[in-house]
Amino acid sequence: MYYVAKVDSNMCAEYKCNTCTLYCPEANTLMFDKAGNTSWVDIDRCKGCALCVYVCTDMLNRDCITMEMPNVGEG
Amino acid sequence: MSLKYITPAERFKKYLPKDYVELVDYGPFGKTQDQAGPGNMGQFKELVEEHPMCSGCWMAYYIRLIFASLPCPEETVTLGTAGCGRLAISQAAVPFVYGNYGDQNAMASGLSRAFRLRFPDKTKDVITIAGDGGTMDIGFSMTMHSWIRGERFTTIMLDNEVYGNTGGQESGMSPKGAVLKMAPFGKNFEKMPATGLAIAAGCVYVVRMSPTNIKKAAKVIRRAIFVAREVGPTFIQAYTSCNIEYSIPTEEVFADAKAQEKDRFQFEEFMTDEAKAVIERVEAEEKAASKARKAASKAAAAEVN
Numbered sequence: 344m345y346y347v348a349k350v351d352s353n354m355c356a357e358y359k360c361n362t363c364t365l366y367c368p369e370a371n372t373l374m375f376d377k378a379g380n381t382s383w384v385d386i387d388r389c390k391g392c393a394l395c396v397y398v399c400t401d402m403l404n405r406d407c408i409t410m411e412m413p414n415v416g417e418g
Numbered sequence: 419m420s421l422k423y424i425t426p427a428e429r430f431k432k433y434l435p436k437d438y439v440e441l442v443d444y445g446p447f448g449k450t451q452d453q454a455g456p457g458n459m460g461q462f463k464e465l466v467e468e469h470p471m472c473s474g475c476w477m478a479y480y481i482r483l484i485f486a487s488l489p490c491p492e493e494t495v496t497l498g499t500a501g502c503g504r505l506a507i508s509q510a511a512v513p514f515v516y517g518n519y520g521d522q523n524a525m526a527s528g529l530s531r532a533f534r535l536r537f538p539d540k541t542k543d544v545i546t547i548a549g550d551g552g553t554m555d556i557g558f559s560m561t562m563h564s565w566i567r568g569e570r571f572t573t574i575m576l577d578n579e580v581y582g583n584t585g586g587q588e589s590g591m592s593p594k595g596a597v598l599k600m601a602p603f604g605k606n607f608e609k610m611p612a613t614g615l616a617i618a619a620g621c622v623y624v625v626r627m628s629p630t631n632i633k634k635a636a637k638v639i640r641r642a643i644f645v646a647r648e649v650g651p652t653f654i655q656a657y658t659s660c661n662i663e664y665s666i667p668t669e670e671v672f673a674d675a676k677a678q679e680k681d682r683f684q685f686e687e688f689m690t691d692e693a694k695a696v697i698e699r700v701e702a703e704e705k706a707a708s709k710a711r712k713a714a715s716k717a718a719a720a721e722v723n
């Protein structure tokens with residue numbers, strides 16, 4: 344496996360924002376949950392480009408997304 | 419296609435693949451841009467499925483945006499050719515025609531004419547989406563002649579300034595001096611003036627842009643489609659970087675697209691008077707319809723309370 348994006352939902356939900364979901368190169372991958380007011384990643388589809396990290400950290404000065412090694416093989 | 423053709427019988431749904439049912443239930447078919455458009459990507463089932471384009475590819479991103487911007491996906495046909503883009507375009511839930519290298523605008527000429535004859539009461543959108551090599555090098559004569567003939571469909575060039583799919587040959591659209599794997603001494607010639615050629619050949623709506631502003635990029639795609647329905651050929655040249663051949667770290671792909679906005683892909687929009695009249699009319703209609711929908715939903719909410 345490789346590093347994929349992970350959203351810290353608690354941090355993300357503090358902002359009324361869905362900016363990163365609009366800039367992921369992949370469709371149906373970085374999603375936005377309107378009820379929970381947070382973005383989330385379908386890790387099976389994430390290609391690990393970290394473009395969303397650029398959006399959240401570099402553009403918006405927030406740090407809600409990190410690149411992490413997923414736990415595969417479980418569940 | 420048509421909306422009726424796509425929608426399965428309720429009882430049949432449980433036998434269909436999950437992604438298909440999700441598209442029917444949560445996809446953009448038959449919906450407005452407010453309900454399922456570029457502004458709320460990530461909140462509905464998008465037309466583009468999983469595909470093998472590279473991690474962080476800005477071309478893949480722009481293709482995502484094209485499909486989210488379509489005014490009527492159930493009445494649209496796309497045409498393409500060899501090159502990276504077709505890897506994703508062919509995975510979208512919109513019919514895709516793929517022919518010999520570079521012949522997309524010739525095929526689209528026949529197809530858009532046939533649609534007008536076969537479905538005179540319907541609006542069918544025909545869009546060619548191909549690379550810079552497919553559009554301006556190997557497909558050059560077919561691109562130019564379709565424009566000279568005034569064929570009414572939209573041409574979108576995914577300009578990554580290189581032959582990405584075949585490992586880094588220079589194209590007519592590579593900038594002068596570009597050092598690429600198969601242009602190791604740097605390109606000797608200037609980048610082709612694609613928008614100038616399009617205007618000279620008779621395109622009635624022409625845009626060059628780096629798609630970094632979603633609203634603006636979507637508006638341009640829709641304008642190009644609306645104008646092609648009624649007036650004549652339309653053309654978009656969009657910067658869709660190849661992070662592999664230009665060695666751009668993936669997390670910097672967006673920053674690079676923004677830098678290009680001030681460099682080779684400064685925004686340029688050309689339209690004839692006739693095209694302008696169509697744009698003004700359609701955008702006013704859309705605005706009025708959206709206002710009416712908002713008022714209706716407000717009234718419905720007030721009734722519930």
Ligand SMILES: Cc1ncc(C[n+]2csc(CCOP(=O)(O)OP(=O)(O)O)c2C)c(N)n1
Binds near residue numbers: 548
């Ligand atoms: C007739 C023909 N010649 C050559 C090729 C090989 N070929 C495949 S893709 C490609 C170039 C792609 O460049 P471009 O159109 O810019 O698309 P990109 O991959 O950069 O998106 C070539 C030369 C082919 N498929 N058919």
Ligand code: SF4
Binds near residue numbers: 350358360362364399
């Ligand atoms: S950009 Fe950051 S704050 Fe905004 S939705 Fe994405 S993760 Fe949340």
Ligand code: SF4
Binds near residue numbers: 348369388391393
């Ligand atoms: S790392 Fe790339 S593919 Fe994965 S969610 Fe972020 S932008 Fe999308």
Ligand code: SF4
Binds near residue numbers: 471582
């Ligand atoms: S080779 Fe370049 S243009 Fe092709 S998919 Fe990869 S990054 Fe995108």
Ligand SMILES: [Mg+2]
Binds near residue numbers: 576589
């Ligand atoms: Mg190319």
